[in-house]
Amino acid sequence: MFKEKLVIGHQNPDTDSICSAIGYAELKQKQGENVVAARCGKLNPETEFVLDYFDLPAPKLVTDVYTRVSDIMEKSNLKSVLPSTPIKEVGELLEQEAIKVIPVVDKDNKLLGIVTASDIAHRYLQELAVESLREVPTSLENIIQTLDGELINNQQDLSSEVTGNIFTGAMDTETMCEYINPGDIVLLGNRIKAQEAVLEREISCLIVTGNLEIKSEVKDLAIEKGITVIRVPYDTFAAARLINMSIPISKVLSTEVEKFYPDELVEDVKEEIINSAHRSYPVTDRQNRLLGLVSARNLIDVETKEVILVDHNEKSQAVDGIEEATLVEVIDHHRLGDLETLEPILVRNEPVGSTATIIAKLYFEYGVELSVEIAGVLLSAILSDTVIFRSPTCTGVDKMIAEKLAEIVEVEIEKFGRRLFKAGSVLNKLEPRELILNDYKEYKFDEIKIGVGQIEIMDLAEFKEMQHNILNVMNEVKKESGNDYLFLLVTDVLNEGSLLLYNQTATSLVKRNFVGEEEEVGFYLPGVMSRKKQVIPVLSKALID
Template identity: 45%
Template sequence: LDLNVSCIVVCQGAEISDEIIAQARRKEIVIIRTPHDTFTVARLINQSIPVNCFMTKEGLITFGMKDYVDDVKAVMATKKFRDFPVLDGNKSFLGFISRRRLLNSRRKQVILVDHNEKSQAVDGVEEADVLEIIDHHRLSSIQTIGPVFFRNQPVGCTATIIYQMYQEEEIEIDSVTASLLCSAIISDTLMFRSPTCTSLDEASARRLAEIGNINIEELALEMFNAGSNLKGKSAEEIIFLDFKQFTVNETVIGVGQVNSMNTSELREIKAMVLPHMEEARKKNNLDMIFFMLTDIVTESTRLLCCGPEALSKVIMAYDLNEDTEDIILRGVVSRKKQLVPTLVGALQQ
């Protein structure tokens, strides 16, 4: 240690005191303890090959933590290596993944809530094992490997179904969860004004409000004012704030919506969003974009649209005058029940 050697090899498994280890650590001296005698150690050292003689730094086949399993399998199938290094975002080594482990890998398990369309699901859902679907929308394109528990009810909000499940399982619901579920019902049903709202939605919301100790009318006013307060957001952020994508035959459409209790605020949003809709449509490879500016007080929607034939499809769907440019849909407040089915019908004709 006093000579500052690089490495000390201690033979025959001799004990090394903590003091010696501490001194070696301070001087960054490597200590190797071996059960072999001195002669055997000397012979093995002469037979050893430095790591840098067979390691390489270039052309490495590595994987990242966010790589999809199918992509990793495809690369492994073309190589003869048994193990492959896994790196983090900073290209630091995390560990190895082996062929054997990958073959036994379990799919991610997911439950789809409030949607059943692939385009609205998380990325990579086709590689996941879907266990359940709980929804209140139209049936669409999700495919599952095997039978799943599927619960779809024609109510105004999926939170109503979730509350039913709490009741059926006789699980007591805490005040925070009750408040969140109540808020969801208020939002989805526009405080019971939407045509999608059922008596079950309203009864569930009022019971949840009691559990959460909240005033529905006051909460609704605060929620809708906060939801339409879009200061600091770009036009594109506003368009995709509450946005859903649908595929009808081979036509891909997107429908966004903003709800407000303030007519002048909706006019400001229109002026901001309208010039950017065409750019957003092309950027996201959509055939058409429809944007609903819904006035909760008057229970009507000003509909903005862009894309080839978008305006003509709306005119046909709602039987409007052919020279209509400013589209006001009286009594239309629900994207799910009043707008999308009508547009889908027009697109299918």
């Protein structure tokens, strides 16, 4: 599977931004690419209406594209063990997988600690001298597993702890029995008399080595005494060494271990990872469930997120972290901004009224069939951005593409457009701050920063009832954002004009450069419908000059 790419619009997304992302992601998917539509802000009422009307889900919310631990951690072949796992089995797993660290988890996959190859090597050296399991008890189940044993008879709970001494039958029977106590473990060959003698001592377990035959009288006596008998393929010496490796890994693991969360920024944790004592560290969720491992090796040639931008190409409008991501394409209809790339990328920038127009053109150019749903959202975006063809940004291409899409969707353009704008009216749905920031973009001209919001309404008179309150909130937003000027363009769709609200500091700037009528609050601009084509160029020229 190819690496996932995100196609995403600008912050405070409008209908064109959202629908273009959906449409372009669908086109890329049909061309065999792993592309997912995303958004970096909540949907406005108009866009919600469009997606509900055409029964499409909202793109997934992406708050930033910074590289996070989840992007670099190893998770595809993640190995872990339970705390009851014998040391020998864990050591074999480390060798087979050529890994140095393995997490230990409980039955719910919650992290208990980690074990390294050096932990096991150190423990092995310690256990060579162990003659008793009292300090580090194990279970018969682990002993059978570690010694590749065959259970001849089972007289007790195999999972319960065994804590007796370990004896090998290297001395004569009489002398050996002087040292053996009830509950001990004895390793013997096929010395029948010795086997019977140790069973009479009520040991915990008899281990017969070398895969030797066990006589029926020995089995019967073991059953009578309630003693478990195990047969193993190793000789007595090898079995004696290995039995200490049946100790559960819980006796070895490091519980005080540094871990990371998947949402942590790589930039914030890389020094800690590089300077760590362990080669790898576990990654868990907030409920301590194991998700992966991360190491210094993962920081070499880090793969950043691949992003396709639609409906914008300026850093100030892009999703947070865009400077760390790999920008692979830009599809837009605005002026070229300030984003830079290390390698050539595909840029499709056309002087049309909507990015959705370009996306639809690509479908036609590539001969890819448009579904009713995708045609519907692209048509909606065109009507929204061109204000049902009333905006001066609207071109003949926008109208031609919109008519083709309307045929697919089977709607009447003017009627559907009016319904779209009515559904998208935000006056009675949003608080003043939300109105200002609903479709808001920031620009920088030399050292001067400005913010310009826009709302489109059907009745300017209704807006004027709340304009004083909105102007007060604009002053707050200007102060918080650090912008030199803040504007709000309130566009009257039906009467084809806009009321421009601004902070007091921008009064002379507006009066010198715009032609219109001064209102009680703001400046009315007849015929002005487009922020991009009729407002930003005027402000840009005035502020740069």
